[in-house]
Amino acid sequence: MLSYKHGYHAGNQADVLKHICLIQAYKSLKKHHNSISYIDTHAGSGDYKFESDYMSKNKEYENGISILENYKYENQSIKFYLKIIRNINNSKKISFYPGSPLIMSHLSDNSDKLSFYELHNNEFILLRKNLSKQINSKFFNKDGFDFTNQKINSNEKTLVLIDPSYEIKDDFEKVVNTLRILDKEYANLTALIWYPVLNVENNDLFIENIRKIGSNRITRIELPLKKYNEDIEMKGSGIILFDGSKFLINNMKECIKELYQIFKDENCNIKPKIQKI
Numbered sequence: 356m357l358s359y360k361h362g363y364h365a366g367n368q369a370d371v372l373k374h375i376c377l378i379q380a381y382k383s384l385k386k387h388h389n390s391i392s393y394i395d396t397h398a399g400s401g402d403y404k405f406e407s408d409y410m411s412k413n414k415e416y417e418n419g420i421s422i423l424e425n426y427k428y429e430n431q432s433i434k435f436y437l438k439i440i441r442n443i444n445n446s447k448k449i450s451f452y453p454g455s456p457l458i459m460s461h462l463s464d465n466s467d468k469l470s471f472y473e474l475h476n477n478e479f480i481l482l483r484k485n486l487s488k489q490i491n492s493k494f495f496n497k498d499g500f501d502f503t504n505q506k507i508n509s510n511e512k513t514l515v516l517i518d519p520s521y522e523i524k525d526d527f528e529k530v531v532n533t534l535r536i537l538d539k540e541y542a543n544l545t546a547l548i549w550y551p552v553l554n555v556e557n558n559d560l561f562i563e564n565i566r567k568i569g570s571n572r573i574t575r576i577e578l579p580l581k582k583y584n585e586d587i588e589m590k591g592s593g594i595i596l597f598d599g600s601k602f603l604i605n606n607m608k609e610c611i612k613e614l615y616q617i618f619k620d621e622n623c624n625i626k627p628k629i630q631k632i
């Protein structure tokens with residue numbers, strides 16, 4: 356039984372980091388490939404209104420997109436992300452937060468093929484409704500980790516977003532296993548895997564397990580926001596980037612420094628990281 360609802364968290368600092376990376380990854384691939392095959396393994400419903408019961412409960416967006424909305428500096432990745440979110444809102448003022456399915460539907464063109472997996476029945480129904488006009492998309496009410504069973508054409512460039520809720524503890528293990536499969540079997544695929552930093556011990560173990568795969572195609576992008584300690588609560592988040600281009604990694608280096616300055620708590624004792632693992 357799945358109880359996680361992304362509506363409680365949509366538009367928070369973790370969504371901002373994830374969606375900036377996703378947009379930059381897509382843009383960097385489109386420079387070299389006419390058509391992209393995009394797979395969203397944990398899609399959610401795609402559309403989160405600030406006034407909804409979920410969003411208005413914790414108001415996590417107030418510490419995320421609502422702060423960034425006032426961004427006045429020059430980082431191109433942040434500026435482009437804000438432009439996309441505003442375009443989807445059809446207004447300069449942001450009143451709903453678009454999830455990864457809406458962002459990718461907006462960015463993609465008809466030469467791209469999009470696949471969305473969502474296991475939760477109600478979220479799946481909403482997702483189909485929110486994307487009902489989308490003609491380049493397929494929807495699966497199935498376990499997104501099974502995307503590796505889908506026929507992936509190695510002649511086409513594939514971009515995968517793996518964004519589990521980690522409400523089931525073995526999601527961390529499934530992520531490591533998926534990375535192992537990607538490294539062994541896929542040459543033409545870029546993947547972004549979002550992860551929460553819950554405490555020092557869990558995080559070190561997760562990263563160490565990824566390191567043990569022994570791949571030279573994996574980069575860790577981590578944005579700490581609170582003091583890392585042993586308590587279990589979200590201290591920050593990261594993206595495991597599989598086979599990302601140098602262009603994307605360099606873009607994210609500048610971007611993450613700015614996000615850190617904008618979002619971090621005063622007592623945050625860790626610096627952001629971009630490193631091969």
Ligand SMILES: C[S@@+](CC[C@H](N)C(=O)[O-])C[C@H]1O[C@@H](n2cnc3c(N)ncnc32)[C@H](O)[C@@H]1O
Pocket residue numbers: 357359360361373396397398399400401453454455456472473474475478497498499500518519520
């Ligand atoms: C973090 S949310 C996704 C947010 C979305 N990717 C975005 O950026 O807007 C995770 C979603 O995955 C769904 N989910 C959980 N386990 C799943 C699984 N094994 N396969 C597919 N979907 C799953 C949850 O119902 C939830 O809607």
